[in-house]
Structure formats: structure tokens, C-alpha cells
Amino acid sequence: MSRAGATALRGEGLTRTFRSAAGEVHACVEVDLDARPGELVVVTGPSGAGKTTLLNLLGTLDRPDAGRVWVGETEVTALDEDALAEIRRRDLGFVFQSFGLIPVLSAAENVELPLRIARTDPAERDARVAEALRLVGLADHAAQRPAELSGGQQQRVGIARAIVAEPRVLIADEPTAQLDSRTAAAVMDLIVDLVHTRGIAAVVATHDPILRARADRVAELHDGRLIAADAAEPASDAAAAQPAEPAAPTQPAEPAAEGRLRRDRRR
Ligand SMILES: Nc1ncnc2c1ncn2[C@@H]1O[C@H](COP(=O)(O)OP(=O)(O)O)[C@@H](O)[C@H]1O
Ligand SMILES: [Mg+2]
Numbered sequence: 001m002s003r004a005g006a007t008a009l010r011g012e013g014l015t016r017t018f019r020s021a022a023g024e025v026h027a028c029v030e031v032d033l034d035a036r037p038g039e040l041v042v043v044t045g046p047s048g049a050g051k052t053t054l055l056n057l058l059g060t061l062d063r064p065d066a067g068r069v070w071v072g073e074t075e076v077t078a079l080d081e082d083a084l085a086e087i088r089r090r091d092l093g094f095v096f097q098s099f100g101l102i103p104v105l106s107a108a109e110n111v112e113l114p115l116r117i118a119r120t121d122p123a124e125r126d127a128r129v130a131e132a133l134r135l136v137g138l139a140d141h142a143a144q145r146p147a148e149l150s151g152g153q154q155q156r157v158g159i160a161r162a163i164v165a166e167p168r169v170l171i172a173d174e175p176t177a178q179l180d181s182r183t184a185a186a187v188m189d190l191i192v193d194l195v196h197t198r199g200i201a202a203v204v205a206t207h208d209p210i211l212r213a214r215a216d217r218v219a220e221l222h223d224g225r226l227i228a229a230d231a232a233e234p235a236s237d238a239a240a241a242q243p244a245e246p247a248a249p250t251q252p253a254e255p256a257a258e259g260r261l262r263r264d265r266r267r
Helices: 051-058 081-091 107-117 122-135 151-163 181-198 255-264
Strands: 009-020 023-035 040-044 066-071 092-095 169-173 201-205 217-222 225-231
Touching: 009 051, 023 040, 023 051, 023 066, 023 201, 023 225, 040 051, 040 181, 051 066, 051 169, 051 201, 081 092, 092 151, 107 122, 107 151, 122 151, 151 169, 151 181, 169 181, 181 201
Parallel strands: 040 201, 040 217, 092 169, 169 201
Antiparallel strands: 009 023, 009 066, 217 225
């Protein structure tokens, strides 16, 4: 396990079987997956392949029947619910397909929620919310409610909320599935930028083949099994320090925000 120290998130031998009247579903079978700081790992495969199940196991939202999960140095498999809640709050950020915003709250208030839960000092909360909204290109939309924002903007709020507490890992389950292809590409570019510039490890499930081009690594699931784990570049230890350049960007759906973020990229 020479890479153990370098991984932000790691699953080993993850196995999850669902039992129903119809029989057993092997949603996850002995899957190994890790993500290092600054690395975007895309989990792909057809509907029903086990992507959501795997992300739930890695994100401590579900427990494996067999196998183990580490978040940073901490093995979380045997922790109780309180300890898991603390790990999720401190180390993990989640982005959902359906955005998961609270309709009556403004963009800024939605982004602020994780900090309220963590009882962050109010002055620091305001600064962090402003910074997170700036990073996703929505500084000028802080007061708007979700219904007053486009789908792409709503998902940017979702991403700002996921990163506002500075997690080491971002977990996103089909974050662009409800967006048109141009907006989807722009949102994916944003995720890539955040991962590479802020050193977050990201595991993103998608079955959109276009999004695979943005990945540092692609893990392909079929019937709960990992059938391929391709590197977009050689899977060396330099991968985290030298992230692959993203594929040529498609035309951004929200040009101002995209341009600002691309120029923020370091190196
Ligand atoms: N809570 C559950 N109970 C029973 N079966 C489930 C449950 N969650 C997922 N499954 C089954 O596990 C398989 C993998 O599902 P899922 O992880 O949602 O796949 P994906 O996200 O790739 O579409 C599917 O056959 C699905 O029906
Ligand atoms: Mg799914």
C-alpha cells in the first residue's frame, strides 16, 4: 500500500449486495478505487452499473457488506454514525444530480448551510460564502433564490455549497445529468478547475462519455464490477502534482463565469 499516504479517499474490496423479493442484486463487487489530492476520478458505466452504490459507500452514506474505506488516513468502515457525520462534515463535499438546494433560501444562504451546521464563526462564514460564490462565478447572484437561477447556475450553487467548508474530497453523482450538454460541459470544467487548483480529490459518477475526457482517471463499472480503470495519463505518482490539462473546452454556456475561472488556474 505504498500510495496509502497520498490518497484522499480509498475504497478496497467494496462489496454491496441488495436483497429483495426478486432476488439478490450485486450492486458492488470487490471494487478498489482511490482518489488523490488534485485528482478527478470519473466513475462511468451504464445505468444500474453500481455507480451510485459505489459513491454512497465511498461517501460513508452506506456501509459495505465487505471491504474498507479510508478518508485520508482514517479508516471509516467501523465508525459509528456520529463519527461518520463528523467525517462527512469535515472532509467530504457532496454534489447531487438534482442540485438539492433549499428553495426558500438565497444562493448565499444555501452555500452557508454546511458552515452553520459546523458552527463556524459568523464573520468567517460570510467571508467563506463570498469566496465560494466567487469561485463558481456567482458573486453577483448571492441574493437570488434557486428558482431565479438557471439550471447551470443552480448546480454552481450546489458546488459552492460542497466546497465551502474546504473538504478534501468532492463526491458528485451525475452532477450534470439534468443540464443541457453545453451547460454540462461548463459545469464539468468548473469541477475540473476546482479540483486541480484547490487540490481537492474528486470522484464523479457520470455516464456521459463526453465528460470522461475531463478526467485524470476513468473507472468503468459493469454489473457492480470494475472492468477498467484507465489513466488519462500514466498513473504515476506525479499525477497529483501535475494534473492533466483538460480537453479542449467546449463553448461555455455562461461565458463570464467560465472565463474568470479558467484564468484562475495555477501552473
Ligand atoms: N436500496 C436498494 N435496494 C435494492 N436494490 C438497489 C438499491 N440501490 C441500488 N439497487 C440496485 O443496485 C444496482 C446498482 O444501482 P446503482 O448503484 O443505483 O447504479 P447506477 O448509479 O450505476 O445507475 C441496480 O440494479 C439497482 O437496482
Ligand atoms: Mg446512479
